[in-house]
Amino acid sequence: MFEGFQLAMIDLPEATLRVRYGGSGPPLLLLHGHPRTHTTWHQVAPLLADSFTVICPDLRGFGQSSKPADAHDHEAFSKRAKARDCIALMDRLGFDKFRVAGHDRGSYAAFRLALDHPSRVLKLAILDGVPILEALERCGSRFASSWWHWFFYAQPDKPERAIFADPKAWYGGSAESMGQENFEDFQAAIQDPETVIGMLGDYRAGLALDHVHDKEDREAGRRIQCPLHVIWSLKDDLEFLYGDVISVWQPWAQQKVTGMGIESGHHMAEEAPAELASALKAFFAAK
Template structure:
């Protein structure tokens, strides 16, 4: 059991929506948000060490892991990053954490981006792993982006087309998605964690929810980001950006410059010697970066 020492919880956050998570520690609160197609287990190589200094809360985003997986609709608002950010605020508030740090990867980092803008008084500092802002990535789309992030365009297709393709052979999808496309080998993943990721791909409700996450990113999330830019709403807290030296962010974007465009505070960061799945590929280095940034 990867999180055996942690206390599991389920909290109602929005009507019949329940968010699952685990928590441990007694220091300053730190919220961990996972990426696609993973869940809170992706943090298993650093969470116990972090819990020695922080009150660690690791959740499954709505649509992922053991959290609720409501059916989407044509607006995709149910899976907008603004809605998912509200889930996070509800969880942390119910756990007694009015202000907290965030470390978030991939899709979770996109939720954290919106959370920092919508709820600035709640966030002390934020660490975002291996992303550039969603709007910037779509607006700069080219052959390199579309090839490396093919799933951004597959998963946004009208339901149930991508769901049907994935569900026809979830093992093949996961083997390609995680086994060498973004990581050096599928062997970097702990078997218990990977089995849980694969199990989700065998669940039609989870596959639909993940597609809705991406559909929201290509529609309502872009509307929200354009509105934020127009209204001058920016990230207010200090921000650290870390990305894999072997991935698309390094090859295509000036990550620090892109985040400075949407931040009113300091932005720092660097490329790390790994691929996309930083917490599982390079945990010791990530721990060092987190602890240094949060204690400065």
């Protein structure tokens, strides 16, 4: 995987992140979702590397990156904390301003990054996500039946017990659909109890703190300052839940939001890598 890329464990003020980076050109930060690691980008990143310096970390709590010492400290798992990691990482790599794309749970970290550090983010792409506050405020029977895991994963103790019984059966995935090396990295992550707890912490912070941060920003009138492009999987349920996805995002952005659907299931980086890379390149390279 990632031919020509470097792999490093990078110590930052609050966390140690496993990071894969390579390519040439302006910096582009890619943030993975749940329950993946940075290797989910293994087909997309090389397609972008001729135009960008691509940086793919394991978010704190995921993969081989460090986990907060106190599993019940929601702030340590918050998207605000993960955004601080991203800023520290880009500082360490020597990048002042950069572009960022986030998928699934990574989209919430990317959103928080753009809101908390507007002077650093030049462009933002959100993949398969809406703001956590919007998701909770619009929650109905469709959301509850489709995204029940949001509420289950936020409970104390019970989700760990369910997942630890058979992580492979719980999370699914296969070498055929994910690629052998990506699948092996994913399996190592979900078989590690500390990583599973770290991934659950992301959901616990979502219901405890992240939506509060969203609400504070909305009440203060803070919006995303940079261009925002939203991409969603046509074979997943974002349109089913929200209809016009772009209209959900527009009130959160200073500029007009653009977007598109891709013929893919939820894990678009693995299921439609060429289409996703093309869409990202078109957005991030445009003047």
